[in-house]
Amino acid sequence: MTGVINWNELWKVSHHNGFHHHGEDLADHWDRRAREFNRMVMRHKERAEAQVSSLGLSHEDTVLDIGAGTGRLAIPMARIAKSVTALDQSGGMLACLKENMDREGLSNIQIVQKSWQDLSPDSLPGHDVVLSSNSLGVSDLQEALSKMDGLAKKAVYIFTFADRKRDEGFHDFLGQKHHHHHHRASNLPPDYIIIYNLLAEMGILADVKIVEWEAQEHYSSLEEAVASWKEMHEILPEKEPQLREFLSQKLEKDDQGLCMHRRSKQARISWQKSLEGPA
Ligand SMILES: C[S@@+](CC[C@H](N)C(=O)[O-])C[C@H]1O[C@@H](n2cnc3c(N)ncnc32)[C@H](O)[C@@H]1O
Numbered sequence: 441m442t443g444v445i446n447w448n449e450l451w452k453v454s455h456h457n458g459f460h461h462h463g464e465d466l467a468d469h470w471d472r473r474a475r476e477f478n479r480m481v482m483r484h485k486e487r488a489e490a491q492v493s494s495l496g497l498s499h500e501d502t503v504l505d506i507g508a509g510t511g512r513l514a515i516p517m518a519r520i521a522k523s524v525t526a527l528d529q530s531g532g533m534l535a536c537l538k539e540n541m542d543r544e545g546l547s548n549i550q551i552v553q554k555s556w557q558d559l560s561p562d563s564l565p566g567h568d569v570v571l572s573s574n575s576l577g578v579s580d581l582q583e584a585l586s587k588m589d590g591l592a593k594k595a596v597y598i599f600t601f602a603d604r605k606r607d608e609g610f611h612d613f614l615g616q617k618h619h620h621h622h623h624r625a626s627n628l629p630p631d632y633i634i635i636y637n638l639l640a641e642m643g644i645l646a647d648v649k650i651v652e653w654e655a656q657e658h659y660s661s662l663e664e665a666v667a668s669w670k671e672m673h674e675i676l677p678e679k680e681p682q683l684r685e686f687l688s689q690k691l692e693k694d695d696q697g698l699c700m701h702r703r704s705k706q707a708r709i710s711w712q713k714s715l716e717g718p719a
Pocket residue numbers: 466467470481506507508509510511512513527528529530533554555556557572573574575576577578
């Protein structure tokens with residue numbers, strides 16, 4: 441039954457800019473950014489380690505990582521858990537994951553190249569822990585969440601950004617509507633509010649924890665920072681002068697060259713399945 445607010449429709453409205461990324465398109469988008477993404481996230485190992493240790497995984501656990509990307513979390517999870525199934529629709533991201541996994545000498549990660557919406561639930565066995573971290577590129581959120589719940593034996597964890605600071609104010613700096621594919625309409629609630637409420641409507645009473653994180657991004661030169669931001673944030677070529685101006689204001693000199701201090705809040709939505717058990 442839908443109440444006054446239809447949360448699943450609100451999700452669609454909130455992400456309609458991103459929907460042309462579905463299917464092939466979303467995979468292409470990540471294929472193009474895979475190398476740069478991998479380079480950036482693998483520099484912030486402490487944050488991934490902290491996220492993983494908050495899950496309380498045991499050596500017996502099997503984990504399903506949806507939208508695993510280049511393995512930022514799958515790699516540290518595989519060091520603890522029995523096995524990790526890393527699902528992603530982007531072959532480019534998974535190629536980086538495979539390299540990272542080989543470099544670490546890990547053999548307990550199974551790679552599945554598939555989009556979550558196209559995966560038939562009976563094609564995978566149940567996993568103790570099901571997780572998604574900034575990777576819910578789906579239009580039907582309810583279907584995606586109920587598939588996650590259905591495949592989880594012990595617990596489900598969803599990480600999403602809780603505030604809008606991901607670009608450190610670059611879009612405000614531009615002072616105009618920007619064509620970022622993942623940019624959301626600003627008068628709509630953040631993802632975690634929608635996810636939490638939709639879950640409640642589905643009879644799942646989840647926990648929400650907000651965690652603040654800080655990171656430093658280092659660049660050897662302004663050129664390198666411009667190139668990286670252009671690629672990661674899909675900045676159009678005509679906006680490059682503004683990007684350069686923005687970065688030269690934001691970057692501070694340090695012993696490694698230039699540094700950008702970034703802060704953001706992340707939401708962790710989770711629920712346990714152990715108490716429910718089969719009827
Ligand atoms: C921002 S990256 C996050 C990667 C990783 N979870 C992390 O925390 O570093 C998003 C990843 O999710 C994948 N993704 C997004 N929506 C997906 C979907 N519906 N099915 C499968 N993969 C998806 C993308 O291909 C991309 O690799």
